[in-house]
Amino acid sequence: MNMQTAIQELDKRYSRLVGTSATNLCTHCGWCIEACHIYQATGDPEMSPVAKAERVRRVLRRKHDWTSKVFPFWTGAKDLTEQELNEWEELAFRNCTLCERCVVNCPMCVETPQIIGAVRGTLTALGKGPEILDQLADSAIWREEAVDELKGAFLEQIGELEKQVQDRLGNPQARIPVDQPADKLYVPLSGAHTIVPPAVIFNAVGESWTMSLFEAANNALFLGDIPRAKRITQRILKEAERLNVKEIVVAECGHAYAVLRWEAPKWFGGPLKFKVRSILEVIDDYVRDGRLKLDPTRNPEPVTYHDPCNLGRKGGILEEPRRVLRAAVMDFRDMTPNRWENYCCGGGGGLVANEDWKDFRLTAGKVKADQIRQTGATVAATSCDNCLIQITDVVDHYKLGAKVTTVSQLVTNALVT
Numbered sequence: 465m466n467m468q469t470a471i472q473e474l475d476k477r478y479s480r481l482v483g484t485s486a487t488n489l490c491t492h493c494g495w496c497i498e499a500c501h502i503y504q505a506t507g508d509p510e511m512s513p514v515a516k517a518e519r520v521r522r523v524l525r526r527k528h529d530w531t532s533k534v535f536p537f538w539t540g541a542k543d544l545t546e547q548e549l550n551e552w553e554e555l556a557f558r559n560c561t562l563c564e565r566c567v568v569n570c571p572m573c574v575e576t577p578q579i580i581g582a583v584r585g586t587l588t589a590l591g592k593g594p595e596i597l598d599q600l601a602d603s604a605i606w607r608e609e610a611v612d613e614l615k616g617a618f619l620e621q622i623g624e625l626e627k628q629v630q631d632r633l634g635n636p637q638a639r640i641p642v643d644q645p646a647d648k649l650y651v652p653l654s655g656a657h658t659i660v661p662p663a664v665i666f667n668a669v670g671e672s673w674t675m676s677l678f679e680a681a682n683n684a685l686f687l688g689d690i691p692r693a694k695r696i697t698q699r700i701l702k703e704a705e706r707l708n709v710k711e712i713v714v715a716e717c718g719h720a721y722a723v724l725r726w727e728a729p730k731w732f733g734g735p736l737k738f739k740v741r742s743i744l745e746v747i748d749d750y751v752r753d754g755r756l757k758l759d760p761t762r763n764p765e766p767v768t769y770h771d772p773c774n775l776g777r778k779g780g781i782l783e784e785p786r787r788v789l790r791a792a793v794m795d796f797r798d799m800t801p802n803r804w805e806n807y808c809c810g811g812g813g814g815l816v817a818n819e820d821w822k823d824f825r826l827t828a829g830k831v832k833a834d835q836i837r838q839t840g841a842t843v844a845a846t847s848c849d850n851c852l853i854q855i856t857d858v859v860d861h862y863k864l865g866a867k868v869t870t871v872s873q874l875v876t877n878a879l880v881t
């Protein structure tokens with residue numbers, strides 16, 4: 465590997481946020497250490513946010529900090545070596561889920577995830593990103609290119625799911641419209657669990673909606689590969705424009721919400737032509753407006769809620785799921801800490817996709833397991849597919865004996881028709 469190329473790629477990602485966080489802002493006070501679920505679960509000082517960031521900082525300082533340029537031995541600045549670069553793959557893609565809990569617990573607002581994100585982008589540009597994320601990103605692009613060939617089979621599958629919606633509502637007129645002009649464009653994920661419950665809810669309130677031909681997941685974001693992430697996002701924006709919708713509604717998915725809600729306006733030079741909301745916000749409106757009639761006795765078990773980092777801490781969607789759950793279940797119990805201080809599930813940032821690192825993410829999930837156990841809840845709900853997969857594995861691994869589900873599924877259970 466040509467180290468000069470690696471440094472150039474890293475430099476391309478040396479933004480204002482990375483720069484301020486990478487040079488002199490960190491006072492090494494240690495406040496962030498306990499904030500990180502990976503440090504808490506492993507007890508390894510190398511897993512603390514400050515230690516993870518420092519490994520990159522000393523390389524960035526060598527080039528961007530005046531004292532480090534002249535007297536690197538004073539500041540601990542180092543040139544990038546091939547060995548260090550190889551070790552960065554685990555550092556960036558495994559040892560940090562970009563959850564930002566360290567940021568909100570840092571008195572200096574040091575953006576460790578921005579530093580780690582710059583490393584992710586650098587490694588991806590050098591062909592050193594995790595292969596599975598690469599394949600998933602490419603397959604999203606391929607899906608757009610092959611959409612005409614795939615559409616028939618897709619509509620057939622949706623027809624099967626439509627029958628489930630009709631059965632649940634006892635209404636043969638219930639529909640899952642796809643690719644039709646409507647007020648709302650709903651963008652699901654690939655599983656039926658992200659299609660059927662929202663379809664039941666939209667039909668129950670008589671919404672003007674249509675479903676996207678594409679899924680909301682954007683694995684290029686995890687790779688730090690912005691050109692590819694933009695390309696994947698553009699499929700949905702073009703579709704929304706073509707169908708002349710007023711609003712894009714994103715499935716229960718943290719990173720997909722982040723992409724469409726605040727990354728896309730940055731990438732495409734300004735506000736989008738349509739509103740972007742999470743399905744949680746839409747359901748919350750239906751409940752508050754009395755458009756959904758819910759019977760909480762249909763969810764009698766104690767339920768807790770895991771705030772996905774992208775929706776909660778980063779997106780501020782904190783009260784919506786709680787209002788909805790209080791209306792849909794008998795016994796809602798918050799875990800501690802919660803809302804913007806909630807711990808990451810341990811599988812964020814694309815980690816759940818990588819089978820090789822499953823043991824690591826299960827170890828990192830111990831903090832979440834303890835949080836769930838302490839509530840005494842027998843149902844753990846969340847609003848993100850990454851979290852759903854990780855918490856399902858965590859519940860199994862730590863023998864919590866709880867069911868794991870989504871908010872929209874609990875709403876569907878409680879729906880009175």
Ligand code: SF4
Nearest residue numbers: 490491493494496570
């Ligand atoms: S809390 Fe902030 S300033 Fe303190 S060690 Fe962590 S990153 Fe540095």
Ligand code: SF4
Nearest residue numbers: 500560561563564566
């Ligand atoms: S972003 Fe999350 S996982 Fe990464 S260092 Fe900070 S607290 Fe740990």
